[in-house]
Amino acid sequence: MKALIRKDLYVLSTQFKLLVLVMVLFSAIPGGLFVPFTFIYATMLPSVSLMSIDEQSKWDSLALMLPYSRRQLVTVKYIMGWLGIAAAMALSVASQALWAAVGVSDLEEGFLAAMCVFAAVALVVQAVIVPVNFRFGFAKGRIVTVAVVAFFGAIVGASIGDGDGFYTILKVTSRIPAPVAPLLAAALCAATIPLSAAGYKKRMEK
Amino acid sequence: MNAIEVQALGKKYPGFELRDVTFTLPEGCIMGLVGENGAGKSTLIRLIMGAAGASSGQARVLGADVRGPDFTKIKDDIGVVLDEAHFPASLNARQIGRIMEDTYSRWDGGVYKAYLKRLDLPEKKRVQDFSRGMKMKLALACALSHDAKLLILDEPTGGLDPLVRDEILDILEDFTRREDRSVLISSHIVSDLEKLCDYVAFLHRGELLLFEEKDRLLEEYAIVKLPEEVLRDLPEEAVHGVRHGKYCAEALVERDGVREDLPLEKPSLEDVIVFFARGDRE
Numbered sequence: 226m227k228a229l230i231r232k233d234l235y236v237l238s239t240q241f242k243l244l245v246l247v248m249v250l251f252s253a254i255p256g257g258l259f260v261p262f263t264f265i266y267a268t269m270l271p272s273v274s275l276m277s278i279d280e281q282s283k284w285d286s287l288a289l290m291l292p293y294s295r296r297q298l299v300t301v302k303y304i305m306g307w308l309g310i311a312a313a314m315a316l317s318v319a320s321q322a323l324w325a326a327v328g329v330s331d332l333e334e335g336f337l338a339a340m341c342v343f344a345a346v347a348l349v350v351q352a353v354i355v356p357v358n359f360r361f362g363f364a365k366g367r368i369v370t371v372a373v374v375a376f377f378g379a380i381v382g383a384s385i386g387d388g389d390g391f392y393t394i395l396k397v398t399s400r401i402p403a404p405v406a407p408l409l410a411a412a413l414c415a416a417t418i419p420l421s422a423a424g425y426k427k428r429m430e431k
Numbered sequence: 432m433n434a435i436e437v438q439a440l441g442k443k444y445p446g447f448e449l450r451d452v453t454f455t456l457p458e459g460c461i462m463g464l465v466g467e468n469g470a471g472k473s474t475l476i477r478l479i480m481g482a483a484g485a486s487s488g489q490a491r492v493l494g495a496d497v498r499g500p501d502f503t504k505i506k507d508d509i510g511v512v513l514d515e516a517h518f519p520a521s522l523n524a525r526q527i528g529r530i531m532e533d534t535y536s537r538w539d540g541g542v543y544k545a546y547l548k549r550l551d552l553p554e555k556k557r558v559q560d561f562s563r564g565m566k567m568k569l570a571l572a573c574a575l576s577h578d579a580k581l582l583i584l585d586e587p588t589g590g591l592d593p594l595v596r597d598e599i600l601d602i603l604e605d606f607t608r609r610e611d612r613s614v615l616i617s618s619h620i621v622s623d624l625e626k627l628c629d630y631v632a633f634l635h636r637g638e639l640l641l642f643e644e645k646d647r648l649l650e651e652y653a654i655v656k657l658p659e660e661v662l663r664d665l666p667e668e669a670v671h672g673v674r675h676g677k678y679c680a681e682a683l684v685e686r687d688g689v690r691e692d693l694p695l696e697k698p699s700l701e702d703v704i705v706f707f708a709r710g711d712r713e
Binding site for chain 2: 232278292
């Protein structure tokens, strides 16, 4: 597993610097309006970026002949997704806290709770798109990926667009106990690992 | 122990079927898997490595059932080279070495570096900037740096210039100096296999037409050039493919199945393979 995580981190650092940079920028814009987009990018880490590179380079064919189990090959993409969401959360909280500390912007009430809800939504999105990409491959799976990400992106975009929407989200989500939503979503996401493994087996054994 | 045991292995795809493949590769031996493009060589290798599920039959590699739960651990003893490097293009040889270090329990970084040096591969250049020959050499360096007992190579010399091919064949010869090491190498370049192999398997249109020790194969069969009317008198079961010419015909025959006074010539491995394929066609 360590080898697979290392490989994906290398791929991210060499091939997706721009994606990582955009995540950092969105998380750091004062006021936190663009923070949701950081999470949208995080959900795309495992499927849109890493799985597509695996398919393109045919690493997935080679990996099946190396001492990795199918379960490990699947689980590593979930781990990368979770790391991405954790990084999105950490970056957003740290940068917004920094802006608040230096007086550039205020840290809105319920900001942390909203981060937890964004993380939960990102995990649910992953729970949908990762199994689809493992079953059908990136070329077909990206249609679903784009549709799901666009759907959530549109909701976030609309809420930011009407000015008060983002702050309404903060107010509503502040009522949800912080760790509940992401923990439930993480459990749901983890529960789809066997589904992804089965779909992957079916596709690769063709 | 046998390195590979394959029993009645089959796989059905729409428009292609690998049928009833049976062979055994003893430990310490090199087997060449020959066949035209699309004959089923890569499919057979995927089945042997447990990367695809067989429609019928079974395969055991280094004593383990390839569909069994322990086979993932057994892969630690197997080095694999596919027809391309299959590493993410943005990585370099040093990064790939680190990934392999975490992959194989007996990975030897010193051996890997020595191979990179011997094969003239830069450590910090990205794979995407490598030539095809360099990519294959990198894949070979990875496959040889963890003290593998079995090496499985799928068309490692395809599309390479003769110098690189020769270099790769030299390395494989070095690898098999230790008696407990076995190799399965597939190729449609028969001359490469003739230099290297103890056993030859010929896969043609999804069917294993031939599996034999190479030396015995070259002793058992002969090429004979005769007028058509003389050739027609030869026992049918001793003739394995005929090439019809303007003045005479050329045939691959079993030495024991024909008269000793015939002008028999020693065939090359390529002759045997080509005539078997022609025989199948006819």
